Amino acid sequence: MSLINQDAVDIRRKIWDGIIPIRIVLAPDEAREIDTVEPFYFNAPRVSYLPLYYNQIISYFKPFLRDASTADSFEWWLEFENVPLKWNLPIGLAYDIMTGLDPTQVDHTANHELSSSSLSSSSLASFFLPWSLVFHYNNYPQSLILRLPSINIMMNHWINLIKEADFIRRGNANMIMSLSKTDSDDLWSAVVSHNFETFWKITRKVLPPDPCSSLRNVPIKIYLPSGNKVLQSLVSPMISSREPHTVGTALHQHLPHLFPSRRTCLLARPILHGVVVGMTTPLADLLYECMYTDGYLHIAISMIS
Incomplete structure (x- = not known):
């Protein structure tokens, strides 16, 4: 299959455009008692990561925080139904894992999640939408999830993963390692800004030219x-x-x-x-x-x- 096959590009675009509506609630022990705090709503790309939205979330809740100094820290964390979310998982993957939904069995009369691809003829319906998450600062569950003191930790983790994936594909990570600094920086920036064109323009440079004859293993x-x-x-x-x-x-x-x-x-x-x-x-x-x-x-x- 050609890397520029139009059908492949169309599927990539649909996946890239897939979103999950999310509802963020501030943990009760983080808010001042005198305030009634409304949830924060946003649409999150499935292929993105929740920490990339922490600044927006913190900015929204900042006027209501019991301890205003926590707004200057990045060590917040999220939970779903009393289970801490791993920040290093893509948002769509975390949703699929945590909800455990079988797309063929959910209520098709419910509000529909915005679909990401046509891999199956079954319609995508949403059961846990908007996805309701609780935003915490205290009692970080470090035995369950990695600490995240800054967005640079998120970036470094992601870079290590793309190197690992390249090694699995080829038996070495030379293609990723040989990217120019500009391309490397732009690749991460494309993830942060959710820029489809930039991401795939650079990614095509590192993928083996043919998935069957040039690919050593599938990550x-x-x-x-x-x-x-x-x-x-x-x-x-x-x-x-x-x-x-x-x-x-x-x-x-x-x-x-x-x-x-x-x-x-x-x-x-x-x-x-x-x-x-x-x-x-x-x-x-x-x-x-x-x-x-x-x-x-x-x-x-x-x-x-």
């Missing part, structure tokens, strides 16, 4: 529905010279207890960007069209109820 992480476990293993793009690795063959190989069939979802479904991804979809093609900004395919597993 992929699979998030299990229980136990907060992540499966990461080397998966080649091809099973043989004629047979590509698909979503189904990879899941059957690494999670046979959840995916006893290579072609049919019997016990669980793979969720990518909020939709059920087809089991027969070649992983290499999926990577080039549907990877997150860190270079990975992040697939959440949802159990079939």
Whole structure:
């Protein structure tokens, strides 16, 4: 598949434009008792990261803070249904993992989430929308999530991930490491500003030219529905010279207890960007069209109820 194939560009754009409406509530112990604090609402791109919006959130809540000095700190954190959110996960992935929604089973009469791709014929409906999160400063859960004293920590973490993904794709990270400083800076800036054109202009420079013949392995992480476990293993793009690795063959190989069939979802479904991804979809093609900004395919597993 050509990196400039128009269908691929269209899918990338739809994924990039996918959003999740979010409702942020200030934790009661952070607000002055005399104030009634209204929630902060915003639309967050699925491929972005929540810490990139902390300044906006803090600015909104600053007049109501019990301790005004906390507005000058970056060590805030978010929780969903009493579970701290990992700031290093893309927003859409965190939503898919934390809600555990099966897009084929949710109430299709509810308000619809803005869709990100056409990977599945099933309609995307939203159940936990707007996604309601609680914003905290005190009692940072450092045993559960990494500390985040500044946005530079977020940037450094993301850079390490794109290097890791490049190493998995090629067996080395030379392409990422050889980017000019301007391109490197612009790539992160494109994530921060959510600039599709700049991000993909630079990303095309580091992707192997052909997903089957030039790709050594597919950077992929699979998030299990229980136990907060992540499966990461080397998966080649091809099973043989004629047979590509698909979503189904990879899941059957690494999670046979959840995916006893290579072609049919019997016990669980793979969720990518909020939709059920087809089991027969070649992983290499999926990577080039549907990877997150860190270079990975992040697939959440949802159990079939």
